[in-house]
Amino acid sequence: MDIQKTYRLWREDPHFDQDTKRELAEIAGDEKEIEDRFFRELAFGTGGLRGVIGAGTNRMNIYTVQKATQGLANYMKKKGTQQKGVAIAYDSRRKSALFAEEAALCLAANGIRAYVFCGLRPTPELSFAVRKLNCAAGIVITASHNPAEYNGYKVYQEDGAQITPPRDQEIITEVNAVTDFGQVKTMTREQAVAEGLYTVISEELDSAHRESIKKLCLCPEIIKAEAKNLKIVYTPLHGTGNLPVRQILKELGFTQVYVVKEQELPDGDFPTVLSPNPEDKEAFSLALALAKQVGADLVLATDPDADRLGVYAKDASNGEYRRFTGNMSGILILEYILSRKKEAGTLPENGAVVTTIVSGKMARRITEEYGVALLETLTGFKYIGEQIKLFERDCSYEFLFGFEESYGCLTGTYARDKDAVAAAAALCEIAAWCAHHGITLCDQMDRLFEKYGFYRESLYTVTLKGQDGAKQMEAVLKKLRSDTPRQIGTAKVLHFTDYREGIRYDFVTGKKEPAGLPQSDVLYFKLEDEGFCCIRPSGTEPKIKFYTGVKAESGELAERKMMELQKAALCCAGIV
Numbered sequence: 001m002d003i004q005k006t007y008r009l010w011r012e013d014p015h016f017d018q019d020t021k022r023e024l025a026e027i028a029g030d031e032k033e034i035e036d037r038f039f040r041e042l043a044f045g046t047g048g049l050r051g052v053i054g055a056g057t058n059r060m061n062i063y064t065v066q067k068a069t070q071g072l073a074n075y076m077k078k079k080g081t082q083q084k085g086v087a088i089a090y091d092s093r094r095k096s097a098l099f100a101e102e103a104a105l106c107l108a109a110n111g112i113r114a115y116v117f118c119g120l121r122p123t124p125e126l127s128f129a130v131r132k133l134n135c136a137a138g139i140v141i142t143a144s145h146n147p148a149e150y151n152g153y154k155v156y157q158e159d160g161a162q163i164t165p166p167r168d169q170e171i172i173t174e175v176n177a178v179t180d181f182g183q184v185k186t187m188t189r190e191q192a193v194a195e196g197l198y199t200v201i202s203e204e205l206d207s208a209h210r211e212s213i214k215k216l217c218l219c220p221e222i223i224k225a226e227a228k229n230l231k232i233v234y235t236p237l238h239g240t241g242n243l244p245v246r247q248i249l250k251e252l253g254f255t256q257v258y259v260v261k262e263q264e265l266p267d268g269d270f271p272t273v274l275s276p277n278p279e280d281k282e283a284f285s286l287a288l289a290l291a292k293q294v295g296a297d298l299v300l301a302t303d304p305d306a307d308r309l310g311v312y313a314k315d316a317s318n319g320e321y322r323r324f325t326g327n328m329s330g331i332l333i334l335e336y337i338l339s340r341k342k343e344a345g346t347l348p349e350n351g352a353v354v355t356t357i358v359s360g361k362m363a364r365r366i367t368e369e370y371g372v373a374l375l376e377t378l379t380g381f382k383y384i385g386e387q388i389k390l391f392e393r394d395c396s397y398e399f400l401f402g403f404e405e406s407y408g409c410l411t412g413t414y415a416r417d418k419d420a421v422a423a424a425a426a427l428c429e430i431a432a433w434c435a436h437h438g439i440t441l442c443d444q445m446d447r448l449f450e451k452y453g454f455y456r457e458s459l460y461t462v463t464l465k466g467q468d469g470a471k472q473m474e475a476v477l478k479k480l481r482s483d484t485p486r487q488i489g490t491a492k493v494l495h496f497t498d499y500r501e502g503i504r505y506d507f508v509t510g511k512k513e514p515a516g517l518p519q520s521d522v523l524y525f526k527l528e529d530e531g532f533c534c535i536r537p538s539g540t541e542p543k544i545k546f547y548t549g550v551k552a553e554s555g556e557l558a559e560r561k562m563m564e565l566q567k568a569a570l571c572c573a574g575i576v
Helices: 003-012 020-027 031-038 063-079 094-107 124-131 167-176 189-194 204-214 219-228 242-251 281-294 324-345 364-372 383-394 420-436 440-454 465-484 553-574
Strands: 049-052 084-091 113-117 137-141 150-156 198-201 230-235 257-261 296-303 309-314 321-324 351-356 371-377 398-404 407-409 454-463 491-499 503-506 510-512 525-526 534-535 543-552
Touching: 003 031, 031 324, 031 440, 031 465, 049 063, 049 281, 063 137, 063 150, 063 167, 084 094, 084 198, 084 204, 094 113, 094 137, 094 150, 094 204, 113 124, 113 525, 124 137, 124 150, 124 204, 124 420, 124 491, 150 167, 150 219, 167 219, 189 198, 189 204, 204 420, 230 242, 230 281, 230 420, 242 257, 242 420, 281 296, 281 321, 296 420, 309 324, 309 420, 309 440, 309 491, 309 510, 321 383, 321 440, 324 351, 324 364, 324 398, 324 407, 351 364, 351 383, 364 371, 364 440, 364 543, 371 383, 383 398, 420 440, 454 553, 465 534, 465 543, 534 553, 543 553
Parallel strands: 084 113, 084 137, 113 198, 230 257, 230 296, 351 371, 351 398
Antiparallel strands: 049 150, 137 150, 296 309, 309 321, 398 407, 454 543, 491 503, 491 525, 503 510, 525 534, 534 543
């Protein structure tokens, strides 16, 4: 791409609006900023299209949204699925409603009906809507848990899961084929409505989503007995979770729910947090202050599009609040589902749990205990959602639960993406079950560690922005491929998998075998003593990610081993 030529085109072409031209005029002479905005076009990764809001090919704006939508429309026409329509949702971020509208009107101009929510909704409800409305695809405008300057565009397929290979590449090929913004079609909303190509989704779908979640409750009698006694603090972090989370908890019988007022209402600036990410401890500061004030048992936070759930629980031994990682909350729900189903005699013989290669390894010990299968996928919940479709198609397994380390899980098959609304309901149910048996969530987690082993996992990210950053990330991965370590810190590497090349190298036997998962720019090191290290570039941000996991005889030893392994992994990559 000729950066300066493209920059001038955006400033001079009458297709671009005056606000865009003024914004670009303000950076005239700033070569680094111009380069960052125009050195590439946004591409689909594990989370779809995502970037900083602003003018430029490497930014989220109405033109990149329109281009992506025109590409999707062209793809649907080629496949003959345009008659089924597309469901569209959006979150509380800056320009989310505008981007959703532009996508809808582009589809309508292509003769494809758009079903649009009347206001912001959680991402998992979009997944639910695609299936409920029998659409061919879905679009959700969100940047999930990213900082306020970001927004994004996710595409879903007809089964309600995010697009997966090879369909994602087929769609991006169509998007890239739109080389002239003059190829993009659009129309007014009035025209779209008049032609029956713009439909507002009824609020009845909200109720149907909640009912699907409530049907997953495993111990309603215990909830009825204990829910009224539990104190729960909840924050939507200025996002979409406020109404749906509060409503589902109310309908289940949890009456003592305290909402963080400063973070209750939708606000795309996210003024009370550096980043609206429930993985960050800082995002819980106001919620924890309120929890101490009211004596809460449980503290919950959802990200802006309400697909991720963060959790703190009160430790009865010291009165402090303990943070639960995504792996810990996922493990709690997993063990609860399997144990309750086994007790009730409803655990299927062909039951299966799905996680990712970087998720908590305790899951394997638990699934072995209960005699169900465990399948691992690449990072990205779209691969977990895809497995449900494959299970149903092949009649191979019955899906029981899916989770990933990044604070996302799915407790049923009503949707095909992680759902923080359902996760909140599940964690509150487990808290009620624990209270009924005289323990806390912290006690239950400790029991699982004692029974299955002290597993610990970590994620360390290194930000490398711009064209130079992209080259640095490429150099790190190239180094690890050409000079693959046989030991990371004190841990021996048992086998190394290069998912881009599709090969697993067994360092014990010397054999090579297929990687067993789709092609992806991911390096995975299986270590002795159930440890692992995984390195990959982010699919949505200018970051390279280092995942590590260990197992030890105690929690203290596990923490120490994890930090040592993380440092060793960074050294092997030449980061520190």
